[in-house]
Amino acid sequence: xxxxxxxxxxxxxxxxxxxxxxxxxxxxxxxxxxxxxxxxxxxxxxxxxxxxxxxxxxxxxxxxxxxxxxxxxxxxxxxxxxxxxxxxxxxxxxxxxxxxxxxxxxxxxxxxxxxxxxxxxxxxxxxxxxxxxxxxxxxxxxxxxxxxxxxxxxxxxxxxxxxxxxxxxxxxxxxxxxxxxxxxxxxxxxxxxxxxxxxxxxxxxxxxxxxxxxxxxxxxxxxxxxxxxxxxxxxxxxxxxxxxxxxxxxxxxxxxxxxxxxxxxxxxxxxxxxxxxxxxxxxxxxxxxxxxxxxxxxxxxxxxxxxxxxxxxxxxxxxx
Numbered sequence: 429x430x431x432x433x434x435x436x437x438x439x440x441x442x443x444x445x446x447x448x449x450x451x452x453x454x455x456x457x458x459x460x461x462x463x464x465x466x467x468x469x470x471x472x473x474x475x476x477x478x479x480x481x482x483x484x485x486x487x488x489x490x491x492x493x494x495x496x497x498x499x500x501x502x503x504x505x506x507x508x509x510x511x512x513x514x515x516x517x518x519x520x521x522x523x524x525x526x527x528x529x530x531x532x533x534x535x536x537x538x539x540x541x542x543x544x545x546x547x548x549x550x551x552x553x554x555x556x557x558x559x560x561x562x563x564x565x566x567x568x569x570x571x572x573x574x575x576x577x578x579x580x581x582x583x584x585x586x587x588x589x590x591x592x593x594x595x596x597x598x599x600x601x602x603x604x605x606x607x608x609x610x611x612x613x614x615x616x617x618x619x620x621x622x623x624x625x626x627x628x629x630x631x632x633x634x635x636x637x638x639x640x641x642x643x644x645x646x647x648x649x650x651x652x653x654x655x656x657x658x659x660x661x662x663x664x665x666x667x668x669x670x671x672x673x674x675x676x677x678x679x680x681x682x683x684x685x686x687x688x689x690x691x692x693x694x695x696x697x698x699x700x701x702x703x704x705x706x707x708x709x710x711x712x713x714x715x716x717x718x719x720x721x722x723x724x725x726x727x728x729x730x731x732x733x734x735x736x737x738x739x740x741x742x743x744x745x746x747x748x
Contacts, residue, residue, distance in 0.1 A: 443606070443614045449627055450616035451600045456626035457619060458596050461491060467663070467713040467723060469621035471599065474607040476502070478599070479693050480592065484710050486697070487726040493587040493595050496692045499578045503585065505602070511594045516697045517582045517731070581692040581731045622663050623714045633658035666719040669737070678742035686733040694729035 460466035461482050468485060471478040479494045486492065495502075495513075506513060577583045587595050599605060599617075607613050621628065638653040656668070665684075672680045710720055732748040739745075 439614075446614070447606070447616050450619075453619055453625060453627035454596065454600060457621055458593070460623065460625055464710050464713055466621055466623045466625070467710060467715055467720070469619060469625075470659075470661075472618040472620060473605055474610070474612050474617075475604075477687075477690050478595075479690070482710060482713065485723050487724070488588070488697075490589040491592045492697070493592045494584060494693050494695075494697070495587070496581065496584040496689050497579045498583040498585050506585075506595070506598060509594065509598045511587060511598060512591050513585045513587045515577070515582070515584065516586050516695060517584060517692070518577060584692045584695065586697050620659055620661065622661060631658070633660060633664070662723065663715050663719050666722055667716060669739075670716070670718065673739060673742065676739075679740055681736070681738040683736055684734055686735075691729075691733040692731045694727045694733060695731060696727045 454471070457466060457469050458480065461469065461480055464482050464484070466482065468479060468481045471480070476495055476497055481488070481492045481494070483490050503513075605617060606615065619625070619628070624630075634657045636655045638655070640651045640653065641648040642651055643649075660668075669682075672682075710724070711717070713720070715723070729748055734746050734748055736747040737744065
């Protein structure tokens with residue numbers, strides 16, 4: 429559709445209908461997530477991606493939503509709607525930094541304030557000879573510090589608990605969520621889920637198998653290659669590894685290409701919970717129990733993602 433004029437790009441009424449139907453689908457998915465009948469789902473906009481996770485996934489006992497990448501404008505709009513969120517990577521940097529005056533994402537000083545830093549000068553009686561930064565300069569500096577993380581992995585935002593419902597309403601009513609130009613003009617964001625929901629359509633991944641004979645000494649060996657393209661979600665990847673483990677007798681390798689802005693979703697943002705209890709509550713979400721067990725565990729990859737996965741003698745190794 430990239431080179432064609434889409435019907436919905438210039439028809440405001442049709443766009444309104446599409447957005448209304450999308451809102452129903454989005455709300456349906458959230459309700460399934462809340463009831464633990466859906467483990468997770470993605471909201472893919474043309475500017476950022478949101479991953480909603482059910483309570484019990486990634487070590488959290490409440491529903492979580494992770495947004496990447498974010499901008500100062502988006503974060504400010506979320507604050508104005510009363511949505512509480514954190515920036516895990518920024519806060520981690522601030523805590524681990526040896527500098528006492530390091531700036532946080534919110535532009536606030538960690539450590540002494542400007543007023544306190546000038547108090548010792550007053551005690552010496554030289555405060556008049558030192559130019560104290562005015563309010564405008566301080567504000568500009570804070571805004572600069574906040575903008576520095578825009579569009580970067582460090583801009584990832586975490587929303588928890590009831591704030592995720594507020595985020596849902598925010599996204600439904602956000603006018604800038606729909607592109608005004610390009611191939612996605614007038615189209616609501618894409619919803620990706622491992623389970624069916626109201627208004628959903630089933631999409632199949634494109635697969636292509638190749639058989640190549642390679643010379644080894646005086647004979648030829650068969651090498652089989654399977655290429656899968658499309659949005660391969662985490663549960664699908666784990667299911668494929670279980671299939672290949674059995675079919676290839678514990679020996680295979682896979683090269684993975686990740687949508688870069690979503691790699692940061694592997695960041696650990698929670699604490700470990702009672703895995704058995706959480707797994708029991710999520711057994712009706714439609715995932716294989718072994719896959720569910722993997723998704724419940726705390727993420728360990730940080731801001732990176734798996735690039736190469738290999739299995740030899742039923743043992744995994746990987747590179748990120």
